[in-house]
Amino acid sequence: xxxxxxxxxxxxxxxxxxLEQHRALHIxxxxxxxxxxxxxxxxxxxxxxEPVAFDHDCREGICGMCSQVIxxxxxxxxxxxxxxxxxxxxxxxxxxxxxxxxxxxxxPVIRDLIVDRSSLDRIVQSGGYVSVHTGGxxxxxxxxxxxxxxxxxxxxxxxxxxxxxxxxxxxxxAMLFTAAKVSHLAALPQGRVEAARRVCxxxxxxxxxxxxxxxxxxxxxAACPKGIKVKxxxxxxxxxxxxxxxxxxxx
Amino acid sequence: xxxxxxxxxxxxAQMWDRRRQELKLVNPANKRKYKIIVVGLGLAGASAAATLxxxxxxxxxxxxxxxxxxxxxxxxxxxxxxxKNYPSDGDSIFRLFHDTxxxxxxxxxxxxxxxLATLSNLIIDQCVAQGVPFARDYAGYLDNRSFGGAQVSRxxxxxxxxxxxxxxxxxxxxxxxxHAGTVRLFPxxxxxxxxxxxxxxxxxxxxxxxxxxxxxxxxxxxxxxTGGYTNVFNLSTNAMGSNVTATFRAxxxxxxxxxxxxxxxxxxxxxxxxxxxSKLTLMSESLRNDGRVWVPKTGGDKRAPRDIPEGERDYFxxxxxxxxxxxxxxxxxxxxxxxxxxxxRGVGPGGRGVYLDFADSxxxxxxxxxxxxxGNLFEMYQKITAENAYDRPMRIYPAPHYAMGxxxxxxxxxxxxxxxxVLGEANFSDHGANRLGASALMQGLADGxxxxxxxxxxxxxxxxxxKVRPEHEExxxxxxxxxxxxxxxxxxxxxxxxxxxxxxxxSIMWEHVGMARxxxxxxxxLGRIPELRAEFWENVAIPGSGAQLNQELEKAGRVADFxxxxxLMALDALQREESCGGHFRVEHQMPDGEARRDDENxxxxxxxxxxxxxxxxxxxxxxxxxxxxxxxxxxYK
Ligand SMILES: Cc1cc2nc3c(=O)[nH]c(=O)nc-3n(C[C@H](O)[C@H](O)[C@H](O)COP(=O)(O)OP(=O)(O)OC[C@H]3O[C@@H](n4cnc5c(N)ncnc54)[C@H](O)[C@@H]3O)c2cc1C
Ligand code: SF4
Ligand code: FES
Numbered sequence: 001x002x003x004x005x006x007x008x009x010x011x012x013x014x015x016x017x018x019l020e021q022h023r024a025l026h027i028x029x030x031x032x033x034x035x036x037x038x039x040x041x042x043x044x045x046x047x048x049x050e051p052v053a054f055d056h057d058c059r060e061g062i063c064g065m066c067s068q069v070i071x072x073x074x075x076x077x078x079x080x081x082x083x084x085x086x087x088x089x090x091x092x093x094x095x096x097x098x099x100x101x102x103x104x105x106x107x108p109v110i111r112d113l114i115v116d117r118s119s120l121d122r123i124v125q126s127g128g129y130v131s132v133h134t135g136g137x138x139x140x141x142x143x144x145x146x147x148x149x150x151x152x153x154x155x156x157x158x159x160x161x162x163x164x165x166x167x168x169x170x171x172x173x174a175m176l177f178t179a180a181k182v183s184h185l186a187a188l189p190q191g192r193v194e195a196a197r198r199v200c201x202x203x204x205x206x207x208x209x210x211x212x213x214x215x216x217x218x219x220x221x222a223a224c225p226k227g228i229k230v231k232x233x234x235x236x237x238x239x240x241x242x243x244x245x246x247x248x249x250x251x
Numbered sequence: 252x253x254x255x256x257x258x259x260x261x262x263x264a265q266m267w268d269r270r271r272q273e274l275k276l277v278n279p280a281n282k283r284k285y286k287i288i289v290v291g292l293g294l295a296g297a298s299a300a301a302t303l304x305x306x307x308x309x310x311x312x313x314x315x316x317x318x319x320x321x322x323x324x325x326x327x328x329x330x331x332x333x334x335k336n337y338p339s340d341g342d343s344i345f346r347l348f349h350d351t352x353x354x355x356x357x358x359x360x361x362x363x364x365x366x367l368a369t370l371s372n373l374i375i376d377q378c379v380a381q382g383v384p385f386a387r388d389y390a391g392y393l394d395n396r397s398f399g400g401a402q403v404s405r406x407x408x409x410x411x412x413x414x415x416x417x418x419x420x421x422x423x424x425x426x427x428x429x430h431a432g433t434v435r436l437f438p439x440x441x442x443x444x445x446x447x448x449x450x451x452x453x454x455x456x457x458x459x460x461x462x463x464x465x466x467x468x469x470x471x472x473x474x475x476x477t478g479g480y481t482n483v484f485n486l487s488t489n490a491m492g493s494n495v496t497a498t499f500r501a502x503x504x505x506x507x508x509x510x511x512x513x514x515x516x517x518x519x520x521x522x523x524x525x526x527x528x529s530k531l532t533l534m535s536e537s538l539r540n541d542g543r544v545w546v547p548k549t550g551g552d553k554r555a556p557r558d559i560p561e562g563e564r565d566y567f568x569x570x571x572x573x574x575x576x577x578x579x580x581x582x583x584x585x586x587x588x589x590x591x592x593x594x595x596r597g598v599g600p601g602g603r604g605v606y607l608d609f610a611d612s613x614x615x616x617x618x619x620x621x622x623x624x625x626g627n628l629f630e631m632y633q634k635i636t637a638e639n640a641y642d643r644p645m646r647i648y649p650a651p652h653y654a655m656g657x658x659x660x661x662x663x664x665x666x667x668x669x670x671x672x673v674l675g676e677a678n679f680s681d682h683g684a685n686r687l688g689a690s691a692l693m694q695g696l697a698d699g700x701x702x703x704x705x706x707x708x709x710x711x712x713x714x715x716x717x718k719v720r721p722e723h724e725e726x727x728x729x730x731x732x733x734x735x736x737x738x739x740x741x742x743x744x745x746x747x748x749x750x751x752x753x754x755x756x757x758s759i760m761w762e763h764v765g766m767a768r769x770x771x772x773x774x775x776x777l778g779r780i781p782e783l784r785a786e787f788w789e790n791v792a793i794p795g796s797g798a799q800l801n802q803e804l805e806k807a808g809r810v811a812d813f814x815x816x817x818x819l820m821a822l823d824a825l826q827r828e829e830s831c832g833g834h835f836r837v838e839h840q841m842p843d844g845e846a847r848r849d850d851e852n853x854x855x856x857x858x859x860x861x862x863x864x865x866x867x868x869x870x871x872x873x874x875x876x877x878x879x880x881x882x883x884x885x886x887y888k
Pocket of ligand 1 (some may be wrong): 274290291292293295296313314315316319321322323324325326327328330331332413414440441442476477479488489490493496497531535641652653674675676677688689690691692693695735816882
């Protein structure tokens with residue numbers, strides 16, 4: 001199939017940026033979206049032009065590196081699918097496709113489709129972990145964990161940190177991302193000890209980094225390639241309120 | 252030269268204790284005077300950086316992704332081994348040790364492997380304490396599954412995302428140290444050279460991938476945790492950025508490269524669909540727990556799989572290896588799949604595929620149970636192939652997956668350059684000629700959480716902190732080298748892309764240095780690689796400049812290193828006149844087609860020393876001695 005692409009080009013953070021028209025010819029439906037872009041890029045290089053810069057690594061939907069807004073939707077039209085796992089059989093011959101970077105205040109554009117998501121790392125650095133030393137821990141089966149809790153922790157922990165939830169949110173909020181981490185650790189006895197301190201620290205970090213607030217649009221869940229549920233945001237809110245009541249303990 | 256692995260003496264079970272007793276310590280107040288560089292933040296690097304930072308060293312940590320949470324370890328699906336023996340099915344540290352030595356086809360160092368098996372249990376404890384949500388049963392206990400090459404269930408897993416969950420654990424530990432200020436993080440940074448001063452590793456040269464700036468970083472020790480080199484085949488299950496650059500540069504600075512020809516071809520990957528293919532996707536080996544591998548008995552059978560009656564199917568792994576069946580080790584399962592396809596019995600487009608069928612398990616356990624175990628893998632399979640594996644068998648084919656070879660290290664994980672330590676897949680240490688499933692995660696974390704902190708102290712205790720500064724002339728020289736190479740690459744302005752060359756190199760390697768190698772095929776590869784390399788340096792096209800984010804420049808640099816490394820790999824495969832594990836030389840096989848090892852002449856680690864661009868590398872041998880497990884022909888029948 002042949003496609004018309006409008007791709008966001010931006011030389012650097014200071015550049016204005018613009019949409020540029022490209023053609024993708026003879027695209028096989030078995031190609032992934034990124035393989036389609038590879039092909040466009042190789043043609044550009046052979047013409048001596050600069051290829052479109054985009055982030056990617058695993059191409060298996062797990063590293064969270066790929067990040068493109070396709071026709072207005074973060075990660076494109078297929079539900080629960082990262083761009084790297086989106087295949088061209090989702091498009092038709094003659095389609096026009098708009099490809100843009102994540103757009104959010106907390107994610108400055110570095111070049112073309114590449115943005116700086118280190119703000120998400122800083123949220124985790126503020127407390128998104130269990131403060132355990134290496135070594136000197138109890139036997140793994142010493143603390144039993146109900147299967148439901150382990151499963152719920154895992155549901156939350158599937159987040160790949162891609163930032164699509166932020167890109168989808170009209171407020172540029174990182175609530176779903178933060179909620180996933182908070183809920184993962186709060187569901188486990190190992191994480192409970194620091195739960196109050198964690199939720200406060202991460203929430204503050206989120207605000208500090210310039211992410212917006214959550215006003216219940218649920219656009220995040222719709223865009224999330226891992227199907228992280230907004231119920232975790234409710235969990236975060238509960239944890240946060242609990243922590244406020246508990247100030248003096250654990251905070 | 253005969254190399255010495257520096258293993259402790261005495262009985263196997265006491266070696267690690269004894270070594271820790273011998274190693275020098277750095278006192279707590281002095282630790283912060285020492286700077287350690289950690290390159291690579293997958294499981295090995297993130298766990299090492301976190302642990303060293305927590306002990307109080309100053310750590311500088313580098314990775315090329317935008318965040319350490321994205322290291323390639325994140326893609327590991329199936330699980331991580333440990334000798335916990337929770338299911339009480341006969342496992343023990345000795346058995347894990349035994350299986351790993353045997354699985355590696357008697358080409359690994361006993362002392363290392365025994366230590367690995369011992370530490371495996373601590374890893375699970377550590378990860379659970381960090382909040383890794385491993386699978387559990389209804390009573391709340393940890394659940395286990397089995398993996399290839401083992402007859403016990405010793406694999407811990409977190410759905411099909413074990414690597415992700417372990418890495419998020421290590422990333423959490425690392426984040427905690429970044430917060431504490433002991434670790435400085437440098438993401439989007441690529442190490443392009445190692446700096447050696449007076450015979451000691453003293454730092455690295457790094458290109459900032461956003462600004463293009465090339466900078467020097469000095470330290471008292473350097474840890475390379477940069478992963479494996481399987482992308483030398485172009486198409487592999489590794490992430491697109493996985494490369495040999497860091498380890499190859501270290502090799503050129505004097506670190507020996509061990510067993511480069513030992514590469515693992517994984518039996519269960521989604522087959523190639525066309526020229527456009529950019530990578531191959533693994534379907535976790537754990538699927539072989541519940542899936543049965545088969546092809547039609549007769550070639551050219553075009554019927555839909557469900558229409559082929561039971562009697563006309565060949566469950567070839569169960570037939571050939573009745574005691575291990577579908578769980579035969581990877582090298583064996585891969586060769587068996589290639590064999591049936593070579594006979595014309597392969598399925599799917601191009602006949603390069605075999606079925607992995609879940610119908611029996613679904614009938615036995617129900618679709619729900621299968622979905623719980625492998626749901627994400629079935630989803631991934633459907634996204635890529637548009638086929639539903641609950642209704643029709645998956646099609647799978649072998650693909651390059653893991654590098655058992657890597658930089659040579661002694662028992663202390665120190666390379667042949669003092670002060671340079673190598674961890675995880677980047678070293679050659681523990682898997683011999685073939686790695687068993689669920690052992691790489693174990694090795695990376697053993698190295699990072701539990702070994703390096705002891706062994707690096709011994710080196711540091713003998714080193715004056717901060718002695719070499721980045722202003723040292725060796726750093727200047729190395730920076731100039733990096734800059735002039737970049738300039739050269741950008742000036743070629745040829746007609747082919749870096750990916751064109753990578754594809755060509757990949758097809759040479761797959762064809763001639765792949766699953767089955769012959770003296771002749773290796774000779775062809777050794778002829779073609781230098782030709783392709785020469786053409787690369789005359790005809791590669793890289794637009795843009797070096798003073799900006801330039802992904803083509805990054806790619807071209809990696810391909811350039813693969814083009815050199817490939818030759819070393821073929822050379823190693825040529826000198827190893829035997830078949831063992833993942834290295835199959837067609838000339839050396841049993842009458843029934845199994846690998847024929849030659850313990851008389853090849854029971855050694857081949858460690859190569861760089862001898863200049865024009866000279867050929869020099870081979871050093873570390874003899875392998877088996878005192879606890881008698882050398883035996885590997886059989887999975
Ligand atoms: C698809 C797949 C599934 C797997 N499943 C399993 C499994 O179930 N069980 C198991 O035990 N093993 C599995 N493995 C193997 C295992 O995942 C890897 O061997 C292991 O994770 C390697 O970890 P590592 O820390 O050594 O390196 P990696 O995780 O590869 O990390 C490499 C790091 O080095 C950095 N880096 C590389 N080069 C440079 C450079 N020049 N400069 C700066 N940084 C650099 C990268 O940024 C990255 O942070 C699997 C592998 C694959 C491909
Ligand atoms: S919650 Fe979903 S969309 Fe947001 S970062 Fe995690 S995986 Fe991505
Ligand atoms: S490239 Fe890793 S998730 Fe898309």
